[in-house]
Amino acid sequence: MPGGTEQHDRRVHADCTDPEHTDPEHTHADRGAPRAGPGALAGGRAGIPGGARFGRRTMLISGVALFALMTGATALALPAESIAALSVLRFATGLGLGMALPLAVSLATDHSPDRRRELSASG
Structure with missing residues (x-):
């Protein structure tokens, strides 16, 4: 029987993937924060x-600044426990x-030398 963090991760995963699964020990915040994926997709399409x-x-600096400001705003909005506000900020x-x-x-x-160019793009 898994215990500790692994058990918590399994319950949260079940809550996030199975809409019929409910666990009274978890609040709405434990069921998974709103995803930033759609925003990242839109940001890539605009950036x-x-x-x-x-x-x-200029766009890189703007993107990093927006990311930093919204990350801070997300942290400040967490005590309000508003899923709508968290979704917009995320x-x-x-x-x-x-x-x-x-x-x-x-x-x-x-800005990479030619012999290392493919390494800079592949991570």
Whole structure:
């Protein structure tokens, strides 16, 4: 029988993946925070063309700043226990992350020596 963290992880996973599964020990916050994935997708879709228009460096700085500000705002909003506010803030955090990551990879690839270029893009 698993115990401790592993048992908690299994219960949270069950709560997140099975809408019929409920556990009275968990609050709504334990069932999984709203995902930043849709925001990251939208940020990537906006950041890449924005990088071509306004410059990759400018968009990278904007993405990192948005990510940092929204991460701080998310931390400040947690005591309110509002799923709606958390969802909006996590979406905005994802926008910043989605803008920053592809542009950072692009800049790293451009500034790498030719013999190491594929390593900078593959991580």
